[in-house]
Amino acid sequence: MTFKPLILVPFLATPAFAGSLDQTPVEPAPVAPVAPVASPVTGDWTGPSVGVQLGYGYADPDGPEDETSDGAVYGLNAYYDHDFGNWIAGAGVEYEGADIDLGEAGDLESMARVGGRVGYDLGTTMVYGQGGYARAMTDGGSLDAGDSNGYYVGVGAETYVADNVTLSGDVKYNEFSDFDDDDLEIGATTATVGLNYRF
Template identity: 35%
Template sequence: MTMNKYLLAALIATAPIAATAQSWDGGYVGVQLGSADIDVDGAAELEGDGTSVGIFAGFNVSNGGLVYGAEIDYDTTDYEIADGAQEVDSTTRLKGRIGTELGGGLAYGVAGFVAATSPGLGDDNGYLIGLGYDFPVSDNIFVGAELLQHQFEDYNDSDLDVGVTTIKARVGFNF
């Protein structure tokens, strides 16, 4: 996927920026750009992909060496399945996060729920797990990346299991 190469290049380009002392406590908001790889299993074996753009907001609390938090995000998506036969218009995620400082940034794991909207397939809910890394570029601004695996069992009672892998580049503001 070409989009993944551009996201990776953007993250590598921002990595050499010197980190400043960062407090991961408190609220944050940001924007994200991503791409997805979609696999559908069941009566039909289909594939898809696409891009997304969205917003996120969350809150973190530090306790010793760990950082706990919750985050919600919303993406408008341009996901196509079976060469455009089906589309996904948007996703909303509610995630729990736990992480630790690593290499000047915050490495974290996530788990949560996802809701997807599709005009042809209908709307459905699933679950997700993933990994992420946020790196401070100033006292209040961070860049990051997040890799998520989403799973929808029997999507909208269709006997189709849908797996979606996303990778996102993120820019956020701590307050």
């Protein structure tokens, strides 16, 4: 009787006790999410914009009605600007409603403007001077003053607060001397803040 086959039994059984030869998969370490980085606000002023404004107006009539008065002003504007690098040039229109009592000259109800502006580019802010044609509309009053052509000049600043949104503020002097009553002249100063969308 031979024992050779019995001697081989332990060696043949060894793989069964050693477990699987496949490696256990390693779970990848969790990766923390990366917070999105906000894109920086650029300072490109080229393009159209629309906005709203709200503020204060002060009127100083000269003529038959010399009583000064003040009140709220509010309105809309639309501009187109071109950024030349350090300098910005643009043109636009504005319409402001008003509620300023002019006594015998009635009420200053609104002002419309068409003009231009030239600004200096400070990056995300521009400062500018402006001027152009203005028209005042009045209503009521014993003088029946009607409407008047005139002009305006002013200074202002506008700054980006988001990619397409700016805040602005300006002060304008408006003068009107072409009313139906030839003796009436009105100087009106307005100070407004605005919120604008730039395309």
